[in-house]
Amino acid sequence: MQPSIKDVAQRAGVSIGTVSNVLNRPDKVAESTRAHVLAAIEELGFVRNSSAAQLRAGTSRSLGLIVLDMANPFFHDVAKGVEDVATELGYAVVLCNADEQAEREDRYLRVLEEQRVRGVLITPVEVSSERLDALRRRGTPTVLVDRHDARANCCSVAVDDVAGGELAGEHLVSRGHRRIAYFSGPLSLRQCADRLTGLRNAVAAAGLDPDEVVDVVELPALKARIGYEAARPLLGPTGFTAAFCANDLLALGVLRAAVSTGMRVPGDLAILGYDDIEFAADAAVPLSSVRQPTVLIGRNAAQLLLEECDDPDSHVHKQVMFKPTLVVREST
Structure with missing residues (x-):
């Protein structure tokens, strides 16, 4: 005992x-x-028993972090940024993987509230969530991570994905590509839709018709296996000459499909990803990608959350928006 x-x-x-x-x-x-x-x-x-002492004092030293898909290395880096700040300030991080399921996300939100965490950082399946709104109303601060909420009823830290799509489109058009496939996750996800908007903007700015240049391949999830299975039957000498993928995992799947069918990358097919995860540079053909400052996203989100926790009465919600950059490697 x-x-x-x-x-x-x-x-x-x-x-x-x-x-x-x-x-x-x-x-x-x-x-x-x-x-x-x-x-x-x-x-x-x-x-x-620190938990009991903290509950009595109403000052938990734990933060909840709910990510969309822990299998995606992008979220590993975001979590590192969160954990770095939390550790510096004496907090622990409870990491939860929603696995792109709203029901699972709701369950984690309920558990974290029951555990009386000091605040919650979340990449929600849907930005507009009644459970998230209720959590805020009951006094648990929340910060959106890699999401932007125009209602501004909480802090958010995100990347300008329209600008990211524009970087991708400008790069591919400048390389002479006039048939571009956009491999996307569900377009109900704001990031996927924004990256498509940026791609189409860049094509139009070059004096081309986006409807003629851009083919959209909407997929159920942002995973390498799904990218591979979707791309394999689409690849061929008469098809598109470039693939822009909504994240690097999809791009790695498309790259594997291209290599397995004997296509040369980038000679027959240029491939451009998004996120610039660590594996992008180490792929069989090093992958060009739109880079997001992942660790900085996590650090900023944690700092904003703890600022609100420490001084809720004077805290002003902020919407932080980072600009992405283009990293050109051999795949384009």
């Missing part, structure tokens, strides 16, 4: 209140008494 604070007090021959002071207000306890209590703690192997 785990030793209790009462056991420590008995072993040290002091009151429970003295043990509590040693744990929480050591400056109020004489040095000799403090040393005696700490020795008893060491002998018994006592571990304080």
Whole structure:
């Protein structure tokens, strides 16, 4: 059985209140008494119940982070940024994977609220969520990560995905491509729709008709296997000459499909991804990609959340929008 604070007090021959002071207000306890209590703690192997203390004080040292798909390395880097800030300020991060399922996201939101986390960082399946709104109304601060909410009822940290799509389109058009396939996740996802808008904007700005140049391949999820299975039957000498993919995982799947059918990349097919995950540069053909500042996204989101937690009355919600950059490698 785990030793209790009462056991420590008995072993040290002091009151429970003295043990509590040693744990929480050591400056109020004489040095000799403090040393005696700490020795008893060491002998018994006592571990304080920080959760109970934090609940009594209403100051949890945990943050919830719900990501859309933990299989995507993009979210690994975002989580690293969050964890870096949390660690610096003495917080722990509870990481939850929604796996692109709204029901699973709702369940995690309920659990995190029950655990009384200090605040929640989330990449929601849908930006407009009644459970998220209710969570805010009940006093749990939230920050949207890699999402933007025009209602501005919370902080958000995102990347200008229209600009990212424009970078991709400008690059491919400048290379002479006039048949571009856009491999997308569900267009109900704001990022996917915005990247398509940017691509079409760039094509139009070059004096071309987006309806003639851009073919949209909408897929159910942003995963490499799905990109591979979708691309394989579409590739051929009379098809498109470039593929812009809504993330690098799709692009890696398209690259595998192209290589498996004997196509030369970029000679027969140029491939451009999005996110610039670590694996992009290490692919069989190093992948060109639109880079997002993933760790910075996580750091900024965590900082905004803790600012609101520490001073909710004077906190002003901010919508941070980073600009993406283009990284050109061998695939284009």
